[in-house]
Amino acid sequence: MTAPRILVVDDEADIRGLLSEILAEEGYEVEVAADAASARKAAAREEPDLVLLDIWMPDMDGISLLREWGDKRALRCPVVMLSGHGTVETAIEATRLGAFDFVEKPLSIAKLLRTTERALDAGRRRHKAQRALIPPLVAPVGKSRLMQRLREQVQQVAASDAPVLLSGEPGTGREAFARYLHSLGNRSAGPFVAVSCAGLDDANAAARLRGQVSDGKVEPGYYKQARGGTLFLGGLDDLTAQAQRVLLADLEQRGWQHPGTGEVVPFNARFVSAAPPRHDGPAGGLRRDLLAHLEVVSIRIPPLREYAEDVPDLLRIYVDRLVDEEGMPFRRFSVAAQNRLRNCPWPGNVRELRNLVQRVLIMGGPEEIGLEEIERHLVAQQAPDEPLVKQDLLALPLRAAREQFERAYLLQQLMLCNGKVGLLAKRVGMERTHLYRKLRSLGVDFRQITED
Numbered sequence: 001m002t003a004p005r006i007l008v009v010d011d012e013a014d015i016r017g018l019l020s021e022i023l024a025e026e027g028y029e030v031e032v033a034a035d036a037a038s039a040r041k042a043a044a045r046e047e048p049d050l051v052l053l054d055i056w057m058p059d060m061d062g063i064s065l066l067r068e069w070g071d072k073r074a075l076r077c078p079v080v081m082l083s084g085h086g087t088v089e090t091a092i093e094a095t096r097l098g099a100f101d102f103v104e105k106p107l108s109i110a111k112l113l114r115t116t117e118r119a120l121d122a123g124r125r126r127h128k129a130q131r132a133l134i135p136p137l138v139a140p141v142g143k144s145r146l147m148q149r150l151r152e153q154v155q156q157v158a159a160s161d162a163p164v165l166l167s168g169e170p171g172t173g174r175e176a177f178a179r180y181l182h183s184l185g186n187r188s189a190g191p192f193v194a195v196s197c198a199g200l201d202d203a204n205a206a207a208r209l210r211g212q213v214s215d216g217k218v219e220p221g222y223y224k225q226a227r228g229g230t231l232f233l234g235g236l237d238d239l240t241a242q243a244q245r246v247l248l249a250d251l252e253q254r255g256w257q258h259p260g261t262g263e264v265v266p267f268n269a270r271f272v273s274a275a276p277p278r279h280d281g282p283a284g285g286l287r288r289d290l291l292a293h294l295e296v297v298s299i300r301i302p303p304l305r306e307y308a309e310d311v312p313d314l315l316r317i318y319v320d321r322l323v324d325e326e327g328m329p330f331r332r333f334s335v336a337a338q339n340r341l342r343n344c345p346w347p348g349n350v351r352e353l354r355n356l357v358q359r360v361l362i363m364g365g366p367e368e369i370g371l372e373e374i375e376r377h378l379v380a381q382q383a384p385d386e387p388l389v390k391q392d393l394l395a396l397p398l399r400a401a402r403e404q405f406e407r408a409y410l411l412q413q414l415m416l417c418n419g420k421v422g423l424l425a426k427r428v429g430m431e432r433t434h435l436y437r438k439l440r441s442l443g444v445d446f447r448q449i450t451e452d
Helices: 013-025 036-045 062-072 088-096 109-132 145-158 174-184 205-210 241-253 288-294 304-326 335-342 349-363 371-377 398-416 421-428 432-441 446-451
Strands: 005-009 029-033 050-054 079-083 101-104 164-167 192-196 211-214 217-220 230-234 255-257 264-266 270-275 297-300
Touching (some): 005 013, 005 036, 013 109, 029 036, 036 062, 050 062, 050 109, 062 079, 062 088, 079 088, 088 101, 145 174, 145 297, 145 304, 164 174, 174 192, 174 230, 205 211, 205 241, 241 255, 241 288, 304 335, 304 349, 398 421, 398 432, 421 432
Parallel strands (some): 005 029, 005 050, 079 101, 164 297, 192 230, 230 270
Antiparallel strands (some): 211 217
């Protein structure tokens, strides 16, 4: 377990040295600052677990700095005020601005250590309470055994800071799982910064990740924006070769070069990434050395068709969300409609399901959404080479569904046989002459498959 980090802010060098020595002996990690400017930089670099803040300092008094941190919401940890000239009014003002306690100088070491322990304990309880208040829609929905196991897996991984790769088809909710992982982790009080890797190209990758200097000011990059929280890289397979090189260079040195000073700033964010299945194949083009950094832990996000029993729960959740957040009229799905949607292949996964719910509510109608209405919305729009498991055969008449199934089935079997009809006949248990006629009637050109 990481030792609590305490920032001591006092303009007296003797006090800083004394407190640093005593707190270090108690097992705390200590950083010191002599004035408000140094304190700002230290807190911005890495937020401490507790600040011991002197009131009377030369550049800015501690009360003003505490107010500044509160106004900007730049500090979430407890603050204990220190003063050798304390008054009741000062103590009241400090408490009003959010200070945890007020300790007078000359310092009683025993009292200071008790106050430090109480403040850290209060900070831990507040952090735990914040983690417990996970919005219901952050936690993935589903009562199926598959989703229960997946939630348990995410909960186990959340306890560490190890980089996580979420693999799954587009639309499976990989970012939603990343947010759930973030909400359960030690960095839940920090920011969640979502980055679309498609927006990182050869020209802008370095500036967007590391930051850049513009008009004499440093514009923070994604690394800095995610400080103390989680950096989510969505769509790793969209990274260009140059963007991969930039990201890999930073991961290997465990930090990035500050655009203003040139110093290497250590990472202070957890990396969570998303990629499609078989992301390291030739089509993906992702460097294996880059994946070695980002895939310390791998979690597979399943397609919706693998937990179709959760579709009714998802329908209710999306209806409630759209009604509450967008003011759409309430409608409910009939049992027949729910059962029909449970048997859809959902090639677009939960994203496609949500779009259908939104479309149904926008179009309006009676409160109950019936089977006929659902059938009208389920228009088959599949590519010819769509895998058979993703084809919605129930949306077609029997003859068309049978022909579509037979064509997809024989095409895929023929490819496994390298276009050899003789092998195909044995594999599928058909007489060869009859098989030739079947292939011609379905428009399957086995000669083309052989050439390919």
